[in-house]
Amino acid sequence: MSTATRRRPRYTLKESALGLALLVPSIVVFVAFFYRPFLNLLHWGRYESRRNGAYFEYVGLDQYREQLTGEDFREGLWHSIQFVLYTVPPGIVLGVLLAVAAHRRLKGIKVFQAIFSSTLASSVAVTSVLFFYFFNDTVGLFKVDWLENPDMAMFAVSLSSIWQNLGLSFVIVLAGLQTVPDEVLEAATLDGYGATRRLLRITLPLISPVLLFLLVVLVIFGLQAFAQVDLLTKGGPVSATETLVYKINRLNRPDNIGIGAVYSVGLFVITLAVTTLQFSLLERRVHYAR
Amino acid sequence: MASLTFENVTKRFDDVVAVDSLDLGITDGEFMVLLGPSGCGKTTALRMIAGLEDITEGRLLIGDTVVNDVDPAKRDVSMVFQSYALYPHMTVQRNIESPLLVRKYRADGPDHPARKLNRAERDERVTEAARVLGLVDLLRRKPAALSGGQRQRVALARAFVGRPQAFLMDEPLSNLDAKLRAQTRLELVDLHRRVETTVVYVTHDQVEAITMADRVAIMSAGRLQQVGTPQEVYEAPANLFVAQFIGTPPMNTVEGALGDGGIETGGGVVPVPPGLAGRLEVGRKLVVGIRPEHLALTPGGQLDLAVRAVEWLGHECLVFGTIGDADAVVRQTGMADVRPGDTARVAVEATDVHVFDPETTGRLA
Numbered sequence: 001m002s003t004a005t006r007r008r009p010r011y012t013l014k015e016s017a018l019g020l021a022l023l024v025p026s027i028v029v030f031v032a033f034f035y036r037p038f039l040n041l042l043h044w045g046r047y048e049s050r051r052n053g054a055y056f057e058y059v060g061l062d063q064y065r066e067q068l069t070g071e072d073f074r075e076g077l078w079h080s081i082q083f084v085l086y087t088v089p090p091g092i093v094l095g096v097l098l099a100v101a102a103h104r105r106l107k108g109i110k111v112f113q114a115i116f117s118s119t120l121a122s123s124v125a126v127t128s129v130l131f132f133y134f135f136n137d138t139v140g141l142f143k144v145d146w147l148e149n150p151d152m153a154m155f156a157v158s159l160s161s162i163w164q165n166l167g168l169s170f171v172i173v174l175a176g177l178q179t180v181p182d183e184v185l186e187a188a189t190l191d192g193y194g195a196t197r198r199l200l201r202i203t204l205p206l207i208s209p210v211l212l213f214l215l216v217v218l219v220i221f222g223l224q225a226f227a228q229v230d231l232l233t234k235g236g237p238v239s240a241t242e243t244l245v246y247k248i249n250r251l252n253r254p255d256n257i258g259i260g261a262v263y264s265v266g267l268f269v270i271t272l273a274v275t276t277l278q279f280s281l282l283e284r285r286v287h288y289a290r
Numbered sequence: 291m292a293s294l295t296f297e298n299v300t301k302r303f304d305d306v307v308a309v310d311s312l313d314l315g316i317t318d319g320e321f322m323v324l325l326g327p328s329g330c331g332k333t334t335a336l337r338m339i340a341g342l343e344d345i346t347e348g349r350l351l352i353g354d355t356v357v358n359d360v361d362p363a364k365r366d367v368s369m370v371f372q373s374y375a376l377y378p379h380m381t382v383q384r385n386i387e388s389p390l391l392v393r394k395y396r397a398d399g400p401d402h403p404a405r406k407l408n409r410a411e412r413d414e415r416v417t418e419a420a421r422v423l424g425l426v427d428l429l430r431r432k433p434a435a436l437s438g439g440q441r442q443r444v445a446l447a448r449a450f451v452g453r454p455q456a457f458l459m460d461e462p463l464s465n466l467d468a469k470l471r472a473q474t475r476l477e478l479v480d481l482h483r484r485v486e487t488t489v490v491y492v493t494h495d496q497v498e499a500i501t502m503a504d505r506v507a508i509m510s511a512g513r514l515q516q517v518g519t520p521q522e523v524y525e526a527p528a529n530l531f532v533a534q535f536i537g538t539p540p541m542n543t544v545e546g547a548l549g550d551g552g553i554e555t556g557g558g559v560v561p562v563p564p565g566l567a568g569r570l571e572v573g574r575k576l577v578v579g580i581r582p583e584h585l586a587l588t589p590g591g592q593l594d595l596a597v598r599a600v601e602w603l604g605h606e607c608l609v610f611g612t613i614g615d616a617d618a619v620v621r622q623t624g625m626a627d628v629r630p631g632d633t634a635r636v637a638v639e640a641t642d643v644h645v646f647d648p649e650t651t652g653r654l655a
Contacts, residue, residue, distance in 0.1 A: 191391070
């Protein structure tokens with residue numbers, strides 16, 4: 001990184017006006033669909049609903065304090081963390097392995113690349129129905145009771161997500177691999193590196209920016225996962241798969257809308273914190289080619 | 291250190307023959323340059339030595355060992371790539387150290403088993419290589435913070451540090467500017483003289499080839515055209531391809547036929563070189579080759595040159611024109627006393643005339 005101080009470029013009034021004009025559409029969209037709803041959320045978080053939402057009473061920031069330290073929120077947070085831990089590391093490892101396997105010049109390799117990336121094209125709903133059938137304990141493929149077993153349900157839901165995200169991981173890692181120059185890998189081969197050493201010492205460091213991106217995206221996906229939980233377990237059995245997002249959905253009723261708003265803000269803050277942490281901790285270890 | 295031997299080696303990519311029945315012996319300690327235009331198979335030949343390409347037919351030997359099926363990591367050769375192929379995420383120190391990490395060496399003398407080097411031994415060798423190539427102050431930098439010439443030297447250091455059987459170099463100077471290239475040429479020759487290890491050097495630049503090589507192997511369309519010292523291939527090119535590939539500007543060629551008093555061409559009669567006299571029947575069609583510096587502008591010359599352009603380069607002068615209907619160049623020191631549009635007489639000595647067969651393009655004399 002250059003340490004030289006960057007001089008702020010000077011723009012003429014005309015240039016500034018043009019720049020602003022070009023930004024207006026995105027500003028409008030963000031204000032309408034993100035910033036204003038978010039401010040609404042902060043606002044609703046300070047009200048408690050009475051008589052099934054017939055009227056709302058101002059309770060202030062106490063509601064934030066109470067709810068964010070409450071048993072239910074902590075349980076949801078723990079389930080979300082569990083889900084992230086179950087889905088992200090295997091997702092990245094499998095994505096790397098598949099991409100490495102498919103990154104070679106062979107006749108027909110495009111067919112395999114298309115197959116491996118195909119889960120990208122299937123919706124969460126389709127994936128969930130598929131796994132719902134796989135897990136069914138009488139007609140299913142695996143014939144297991146995981147979805148009804150509180151100890152296994154989170155793992156089962158995670159499996160479907162790993163499968164769902166595999167296409168994305170594969171495509172992103174494959175794109176990363178294609179930026180690694182052949183000659184660098186050949187140089188490593190002549191230096192005596194075996195395939196594993198080459199992967200760990202050369203390839204992975206060179207695609208580390210891609211891996212960081214994948215990590216951040218998968219963690220966010222994990223924290224926001226909803227449909228697979230809703231379709232496979234409805235948060236059950238006995239709330240064993242109630243992630244934060246699922247709880248927010250459950251609370252999103254007139255009688256609980258204030259609490260739902262508090263949870264949403266909580267999830268936003270957690271997601272932001274985790275993402276910032278990932279960048280600040282890992283960015284130093286990532287090699288960006290210049 | 292070791293010799294390298296191609297025995298009837300062929301490489302096919304699907305239907306394309308990249309290297310066709312190559313027979314070439316590179317002796318131990320030799321600086322061999324593989325020279326040819328792009329697509330001639332020289333890089334493929336080099337990559338077969340490294341083991342980066344499989345051999346379709348024939349045998350390749352390093353020393354006395356057939357290495358067709360030996361893993362590239364086990365061949366004990368190092369390579370300098372055109373792009374240098376440095377590891378961008380490692381410091382210069384770690385780049386140079388890289389070949390020492392995995393390989394085993396007889397560091398305790400020839401009677402002891404080979405082992406991996408320890409940290410101190412690796413550091414010592416890296417420092418030595420860095421010292422030789424003037425990289426000591428750069429060891430902690432990463433390749434992105436180096437100039438092209440510095441990167442190139444890191445690539446050389448990485449190749450030399452492991453003391454392999456042979457160094458393979460694939461156009462290592464082509465990414466340098468002209469001045470640095472000339473300087474690095476000298477440094478490479480110097481380095482080779484010091485380490486006395488076999489070098490196989492691939493280039494399309496005939497200047498690099500004739501200035502650096504012990505011997506040059508000239509290739510075209512997958513086939514070996516001629517092997518010899520730079521003087522041999524310059525003074526007695528084996529065929530028209532070699533004749534025109536070596537030398538700048540290239541050798542002038544003009545078609546003619548053997549007559550009573552010499553070789554009759556469209557621009558005049560060329561004297562018959564000593565080796566050819568009496569060997570061929572009169573009337574035989576020939577291609578005459580004369581190097582630009584062997585043509586002299588003189589009123590008593592045997593040939594007519596229709597002058598088209600004169601280029602003065604300071605230390606020499608190039609006169610472009612046509613002899614008969616063939617393009618020709620005359621090269622002389624100092625300024626030429628002719629102008630575009632003139633017809634000048636040019637002379638050539640019989641000993642400087644090359645004669646080729648128009649059918650086979652092979653050398654006759």
